[in-house]
Amino acid sequence: MARVNSKKKPYPEPERLSFPDAEAAFDWLPLILDAYIISDQGIYDSIQKEMAKKGRRLACARGCSSCCTTHVTIPVYPLELFGLYWYLLDKIDGAFKHRILEQLQDFIPGKGCPFLIDGACGIHPMRPMACRFFNVFNKACEDGEDPFYTRRHDVLTPDEKLKDKAISKMLPHHGILGRTDKKEALRNGYIYRFVRNLQEINWPKIAVRIKHGDRAPLVRSTME
Numbered sequence: 001m002a003r004v005n006s007k008k009k010p011y012p013e014p015e016r017l018s019f020p021d022a023e024a025a026f027d028w029l030p031l032i033l034d035a036y037i038i039s040d041q042g043i044y045d046s047i048q049k050e051m052a053k054k055g056r057r058l059a060c061a062r063g064c065s066s067c068c069t070t071h072v073t074i075p076v077y078p079l080e081l082f083g084l085y086w087y088l089l090d091k092i093d094g095a096f097k098h099r100i101l102e103q104l105q106d107f108i109p110g111k112g113c114p115f116l117i118d119g120a121c122g123i124h125p126m127r128p129m130a131c132r133f134f135n136v137f138n139k140a141c142e143d144g145e146d147p148f149y150t151r152r153h154d155v156l157t158p159d160e161k162l163k164d165k166a167i168s169k170m171l172p173h174h175g176i177l178g179r180t181d182k183k184e185a186l187r188n189g190y191i192y193r194f195v196r197n198l199q200e201i202n203w204p205k206i207a208v209r210i211k212h213g214d215r216a217p218l219v220r221s222t223m224e
């Protein structure tokens with residue numbers, strides 16, 4: 001959703017985000033950044049394959065964002081929320097931060113993503129995995145269109161193994177460390193118990209926390 005791309009430039013190869021100081025301070029941060037680069041690299045490879053083999057064109061581009069208002073079910077993993085909160089607190093500032101916080105404070109569930117700013121994702125580096133995995137070929141979505149239902153063949157099919165690989169990077173945060181335990185957790189869908197819908201989170205409450213510079217960890221009661 002709302003990815004950066006253009007016909008003139010080749011689809012850029014992803015790079016792992018790196019925040020050495022913050023990654024040293026927060027042990028959960030490298031986990032989510034690793035999960036993101038695994039997702040991004042796998043998606044990049046799949047898109048390249050589709051473009052090379054089938055001559056398809058990726059429609060997603062900066063400024064193309066109707067998906068961000070049409071989709072009202074965007075799953076978010078706990079570590080993604082940690083990452084997002086940290087990003088909003090420490091990595092954006094000035095007028096842009098003010099703008100996002102205003103949108104979060106005015107957020108009405110079901111009315112589109114509160115992070116959409118001027119037709120682009122305001123938290124693009126830390127956008128949820130669900131947004132990263134949703135990519136559409138051939139033509140941009142029309143307002144209100146969900147191509148998953150209108151033209152499924154134009155939607156990139158996410159590789160489930162790739163998703164599992166990315167999710168397994170987050171499992172240590174839930175105390176799941178060994179290979180066998182991770183495999184079992186993926187098999188029984190353990191992590192899905194903790195997934196929230198982005199639209200069901202109390203963003204106005206979170207905006208107030210951010211305004212006060214509250215660094216206490218996000219827990220369920222602080223999001224409802």
Ligand code: SF4
Pocket residue numbers: 001002003059060061064065066067068134135136139140141
């Ligand atoms: S093509 Fe569709 S999914 Fe891709 S960025 Fe545009 S609106 Fe979103």
Ligand code: SF4
Pocket residue numbers: 001002067068074113114115116117120121122123124127128131
């Ligand atoms: S986080 Fe919101 S604005 Fe960003 S890509 Fe996802 S739906 Fe769009």
